[in-house]
Amino acid sequence: MLLNQFLILGAVLFCIGVYGVIARRNAVLVLMSIELILNSVNINLLAFSLRNGSPDGHTFALYVIAVAAAEVGVGLAMVLLMYRNRRSIALDDLAEMKG
Amino acid sequence: MFAASSEAGSAVLSSGFFLEHAWAIPIIPAVAFALIIFFGKKMPMKGSEFGIASMLGSLVFAAGAGYQWIQRVNGAGEESYVAPIVKTWTWWQSGGVEFGIGQHIDGLSLAVLCVVAFISSLVQIYSVEYLRGDRRYTHFFASLTLFSAGMMNMVVAENMIQLILGWEIMGLCSFMLIGHWWEEAANSRAALKAFFTTRTGDMGLLAGTSILFFAANDWTQKTLGVSGFSIRGLSAWALSGDPSHMAIVWGAAALFIAAIGKSGQFPLHTWLPDAMAGPTPVSSLLHSSTMVVAGVFLVARLYPVFFTGMDILHGSANFIVIIGGITIVIAAALAFVQTDIKKVLAYSTVSQLGYMMMGLGAGAWLPAVFHIFTHAFFKACLFLGAGSISHSASHHSFEMKKDMGGLRKFMPVTFTTWVVSTLALCGVFPFSGFFSKDEIIDNVGHNGYTLFMYIGLGGAFLTAAYMTRATYLTFFGEPRGAAAGEHHDEHGDAHAPHDSHDDHGHDAHGHDDHASHDTHAAHDDHHGDAHHGPHESPALITVPLIILATLAIGSGFLNAAPFGEKWENFKKWVEPRVEVISPTGLAQVVGGAGEVRVASDESTDTTVAGEEASATSDGHGEEATASGDGHGEEATTEGGHSAHESPCGSETPKDGICVAPMIHHAPFKWSKALMSMIIVFLGMLISWTLCVQLYEKKNKSLVGLTERNPLLGKGYRFLVNKYYLDALYENVIVRGIAHPIAAAAYWVNQNVLDGIVNGAGTVTKKVSGWVYRNVDQRVVDGAVNGSGNAATGLGGFLRPVQSGKVNQYGALLFGTAAIGALVLVIINT
Numbered sequence: 001m002l003l004n005q006f007l008i009l010g011a012v013l014f015c016i017g018v019y020g021v022i023a024r025r026n027a028v029l030v031l032m033s034i035e036l037i038l039n040s041v042n043i044n045l046l047a048f049s050l051r052n053g054s055p056d057g058h059t060f061a062l063y064v065i066a067v068a069a070a071e072v073g074v075g076l077a078m079v080l081l082m083y084r085n086r087r088s089i090a091l092d093d094l095a096e097m098k099g
Numbered sequence: 100m101f102a103a104s105s106e107a108g109s110a111v112l113s114s115g116f117f118l119e120h121a122w123a124i125p126i127i128p129a130v131a132f133a134l135i136i137f138f139g140k141k142m143p144m145k146g147s148e149f150g151i152a153s154m155l156g157s158l159v160f161a162a163g164a165g166y167q168w169i170q171r172v173n174g175a176g177e178e179s180y181v182a183p184i185v186k187t188w189t190w191w192q193s194g195g196v197e198f199g200i201g202q203h204i205d206g207l208s209l210a211v212l213c214v215v216a217f218i219s220s221l222v223q224i225y226s227v228e229y230l231r232g233d234r235r236y237t238h239f240f241a242s243l244t245l246f247s248a249g250m251m252n253m254v255v256a257e258n259m260i261q262l263i264l265g266w267e268i269m270g271l272c273s274f275m276l277i278g279h280w281w282e283e284a285a286n287s288r289a290a291l292k293a294f295f296t297t298r299t300g301d302m303g304l305l306a307g308t309s310i311l312f313f314a315a316n317d318w319t320q321k322t323l324g325v326s327g328f329s330i331r332g333l334s335a336w337a338l339s340g341d342p343s344h345m346a347i348v349w350g351a352a353a354l355f356i357a358a359i360g361k362s363g364q365f366p367l368h369t370w371l372p373d374a375m376a377g378p379t380p381v382s383s384l385l386h387s388s389t390m391v392v393a394g395v396f397l398v399a400r401l402y403p404v405f406f407t408g409m410d411i412l413h414g415s416a417n418f419i420v421i422i423g424g425i426t427i428v429i430a431a432a433l434a435f436v437q438t439d440i441k442k443v444l445a446y447s448t449v450s451q452l453g454y455m456m457m458g459l460g461a462g463a464w465l466p467a468v469f470h471i472f473t474h475a476f477f478k479a480c481l482f483l484g485a486g487s488i489s490h491s492a493s494h495h496s497f498e499m500k501k502d503m504g505g506l507r508k509f510m511p512v513t514f515t516t517w518v519v520s521t522l523a524l525c526g527v528f529p530f531s532g533f534f535s536k537d538e539i540i541d542n543v544g545h546n547g548y549t550l551f552m553y554i555g556l557g558g559a560f561l562t563a564a565y566m567t568r569a570t571y572l573t574f575f576g577e578p579r580g581a582a583a584g585e586h587h588d589e590h591g592d593a594h595a596p597h598d599s600h601d602d603h604g605h606d607a608h609g610h611d612d613h614a615s616h617d618t619h620a621a622h623d624d625h626h627g628d629a630h631h632g633p634h635e636s637p638a639l640i641t642v643p644l645i646i647l648a649t650l651a652i653g654s655g656f657l658n659a660a661p662f663g664e665k666w667e668n669f670k671k672w673v674e675p676r677v678e679v680i681s682p683t684g685l686a687q688v689v690g691g692a693g694e695v696r697v698a699s700d701e702s703t704d705t706t707v708a709g710e711e712a713s714a715t716s717d718g719h720g721e722e723a724t725a726s727g728d729g730h731g732e733e734a735t736t737e738g739g740h741s742a743h744e745s746p747c748g749s750e751t752p753k754d755g756i757c758v759a760p761m762i763h764h765a766p767f768k769w770s771k772a773l774m775s776m777i778i779v780f781l782g783m784l785i786s787w788t789l790c791v792q793l794y795e796k797k798n799k800s801l802v803g804l805t806e807r808n809p810l811l812g813k814g815y816r817f818l819v820n821k822y823y824l825d826a827l828y829e830n831v832i833v834r835g836i837a838h839p840i841a842a843a844a845y846w847v848n849q850n851v852l853d854g855i856v857n858g859a860g861t862v863t864k865k866v867s868g869w870v871y872r873n874v875d876q877r878v879v880d881g882a883v884n885g886s887g888n889a890a891t892g893l894g895g896f897l898r899p900v901q902s903g904k905v906n907q908y909g910a911l912l913f914g915t916a917a918i919g920a921l922v923l924v925i926i927n928t
Contacts, residue, residue, distance in 0.1 A: 018913050021906070021909045022909050091904065092904060092906075095903035095904055097901065097903040098902055098903035
C-alpha cells in the first residue's frame with residue numbers, strides 16, 4: 001500500500017525533526033529540524049490528498065511551504081542577532097527566562 | 100343647511116408670521132442673556148449691544164405681531180369671537196400630567212408685550228450712558244435683559260406653569276438689579292427685602308395655581324382637552340358655572356395675594372420704595388412695564404377666575420377692590436412726606452397700581468389694562484427724568500429738598516418731559532393719563548362701586564398735589580446744594596443728612612451712590628470736563644425721555660372715549676369679544692393651526708340645534724337668547740354704546756363656553772370728566788400755594804407746623820414711619836414669628852438632632868470596631884493572606900519547570916503532544 005510508505009516516511013522525518021529540536025544546542029540546527037517537522041507534515045498532506053483525489057492537500061502544502069520560508073527568515077534573523085550580541089548561537093546559554 | 104351654516108360661520112381669521120412665532124419674543128432676550136454672560140466682557144460695548152439688539156428684536160416681533168393682530172381683529176366680523184393664537188408643546192411629563200409651554204397671544208398679551216419691549220429698549224439705551232464705567236456693567240445688562248425676558252415669558256405664557264416661570268425669573272432678576280451696588284449694606288438689604296416680600300406673596304401663586312388645577316383639571320380635560328393649568332381652560336372653566344364655590348374663591352384669593360406681593364399692593368407695598376436702591380434705569384423698568392405690572396397682568400389674564408371668584412358682577416365691595424382702594428390712598432399720602440424724588444415716584448407707582456387693581460376689582464377691565472399701557476410710558480419717563488437730574492445736575496443725589504431746585508433753567512428738556520409726564524400722571528385732559536385713569540374711576544362708579552369711585556377721585560386729588568410738590572421742589576425755587584454747584588464730598592455730606600432723615604433704620608438708601616465705588620474717577624472726569632454746575636444730560640438720556648414724553652401725550656388717543664366710538668381702538672383690539680363658543684371651536688384653537696373658524700354650534704347637535712346655531716353665527720343672535728332670559732334689557736338701556744349683549748359672566752352659558760365675562764362700559768360724560776378735572780386742578784393749586792408759602796416765602800404760620808401742632812406732628816411721624824408697617828413686619832412679625840421659630844429650630848438642632856447624630860455616631864463606632872476585629876482582621880485578611888500563600892507555594896512547586904532552556908521547553912511541548920495523541924488514540928479505539 002503506497003499510502004503506508006508515505007506515512008511511515010512522514011513519521012520518520014517527524015521523529016528525526018523532534019529529536020533535532022530537543023537534542024541539538026545549535027540554533028541553526030534547531031531551525032532545520034523544525035523544517036524537517038514541517039516537511040513531514042507536508043508529506044502527510046500530499047499522501048492523503050492523493051488518496052482522496054482532491055487538490056486541497058496540495059494547496060495546503062504550498063501554503064505550509066510559504067509559511068515555513070517566512071519562519072526560517074525570521075528565525076535566521078533572530079539567530080544572527082543572537083550571534084551579534086553573544087558571539088555564540090548555543091541555545092543553552094539563553095537561559096535568562098529561568099523562573 | 101350644513102353647508103350654509105358653515106359658510107356663514109367660517110370667516111377665516113387672518114394670521115401671520117409674527118403671530119405664529121410670538122413665542123420667540125421672550126427667547127430672543129434669553130439668548131442674548133447667555134451671550135452677554137459668556138461673551139459680553141470681550142465685546143466692544145461690554146455686552147450692552149447684545150441687550151439692546153435683543154430688545155429691539157423683541158420689539159420688532161411684538162410690533163409685527165401687534166400689527167397682524169389688528170389685521171386679524173379687523174378682518175373678523177364686528178362681534179364675532181376672535182380666537183387667540185395658542186401654541187403649546189410638551190415641556191415635561193410627570194405622573195401622567197403634561198406640563199406645556201407655548202404661547203397664548205391675544206390683544207392683552209400683545210399690548211403688554213409691545214410696552215415691555217419698547218420700554219426695555221429705551222431703558223437699555225439710557226443705561227449705556229447712565230451706567231458708563233460701572234464696575235458690573237456687563238452683569239447689569241445681563242440681568243436687565245433676563246429680566247425683560249422673564250416678563251415677556253410671563254406675558255406670552257400659555258399656562259400657569261409657564262407664567263410662574265417668568266414670574267420667578269423676574270423675582271430673581273429684581274433681586275440682582277436692586278442689589279446691583281451691593282457693597283452698600285442698605286442696597287443689599289433693600290434687595291433682600293424686595294425678594295422676601297414678593298416671595299411672601301408668591302406662596303399665594305403656587306397655592307392658587309394648585310387649587311385651581313385640582314379643581315379645574317377634570318372639567319378642562321373633559322370639555323376642552325387641555326390641562327387645568329391652561330389659561331384659556333381656566334377662563335372657560337371659571338365662567339362655565341360648574342366650578343365649586345369654595346375652590347374658585349380660595350383659588351382667586353390666593354392668586355390675588357401673589358398679585359399683592361408683586362404689584363406692591365397694601366400691605367405688601369413696603370418693598371417697592373426700598374427698591375429705589377437700585378440704579379435708576381432699573382427703577383424705571385421695574386415700575387413702569389415689568390415686575391409691578393406682573394401682578395396686575397395676572398389678574399387681567401385670569402380675569403374670569405377673579406370675576407367669578409370675587410363675584411365682581413354683583414358685589415359692591417370685594418377683596419380686590421378694597422385692597423386697590425386702600426393702596427391708592429395710603430401710598431398717595433406717603434408720597435407727601437418723601438424728600439427723595441425717586442421715592443415720591445415709587446409711592447406714586449404704588450398708588451397707580453392701586454387704581455389698576457381697583458379697576459379690575461370693579462369690573463373695569465379695559466380701562467385698567469389701558470392704564471397699564473399709558474402708565475408705563477409716563478412713569479418710565481418720570482423715572483428716567485429723575486435719573487437724568489441725578490446724573491447731570493445733583494451729583495447722584497435724589498434729595499429734592501437738599502440738592503435740587505430751580506433746575507428748569509438748566510435742564511429744559513428734562514423739565515419739559517417731566518412736566519408732560521406729570522400732567523399725564525395727574526390725568527389732565529389731553530394727556531394719556533386722563534383717558535385711562537378717568538375711565539377707571541368712571542367705570543368703577545358705573546358698576547356700582549360708588550364708594551370706590553370717591554376714593555379714586557380723592558386719589559386723583561392727592562396725585563395732583565404730591566406731583567406738584569415734587570415738581571416745585573425739583574424745578575422751581577432757588578437751586579440748593581448740589582444743584583447750586585456745591586461740590587460736596589460724596590461720602591460725608593451726602594450721607595449725614597440722609598441718615599438723620601431716616602433714622603428709623605433699615606430704609607432703602609436714597610441715592611445712587613455709585614460714585615463711591617471704583618467709578619469715582621470716571622465721574623470726576625465727567626464733571627471736570629463739562630460743567631461743575633447742573634447741565635442738561637447727553638442725547639443718550641434725553642432722546643429716550645423725549646420719545647417717552649411724546650407717548651405720554653399720544654398714547655391716550657388710542658382709546659379716546661370722549662371722541663366717540665371710532666376712537667376706541669384699544670377697546671376694539673384688546674378687549675376679548677364676549678361670545679358663547681363651542682368647545683370644539685376652542686379645541687381647534689388648541690390644534691394650533693392659527694386659523695380658526697369662528698366657532699358655531701353646528702357640530703354639537705342635529706337639525707334643530709343646528710338651525711339655531713346657524714342663526715347665531717349669522718346674525719350674532721345671542722341678544723335674542725340673552726334677552727329671552729331676561730338679562731339683556733337692563734344693559735342695553737344703560738350700557739349706552741355697548742348694544743351687544745352676551746350671557747357670559749352673568750349666567751351659565753348654554754351649549755358652549757365663555758372665555759371672557761361680559762362687562763358693561765360706562766358711557767362717557769363730559770360732566771364727570773369736568774368734575775375730576777376740577778378736582779385735579781384744585782389739588783395742583785392748593786399744593787402749589789402751600790409749596791410757595793412753605794418753601795419760598797417761609798410763611799411763619801406754616802414752617803414748622805408739624806413741630807408745633809402735636810396732632811399734625813403725630814400724623815407726620817406716622818407717615819414718615821410709613822404707618823409703622825416696616826416696624827410691624829420686622830419687629831413684630833419677623834421677631835415674633837421667625838425668631839421663636841429660629842430659636843426652637845436651634846434647640847431642636849442642638850438637643851434632638853445632635854443627640855440623634857451623636858448616638859448614631861457612637862453606635863456606628865462600636866459596631867465598626869467589632870467588625871474590624873472579627874470580620875476584617877480574621878475573615879477577610881485570612882482569605883487574602885491564604886490565597887497569597889497558596890499562590891507562592893504553587894509557584895515554588897512549578898519553578899523548576901521554567902528552566903529557560905528552549906530545548907527543554909520543546910521536549911515538554913512534544914512530550915505533552917505525544918501524551919495527548921496517545922489519549923486521543925486510546926479514546927477513539
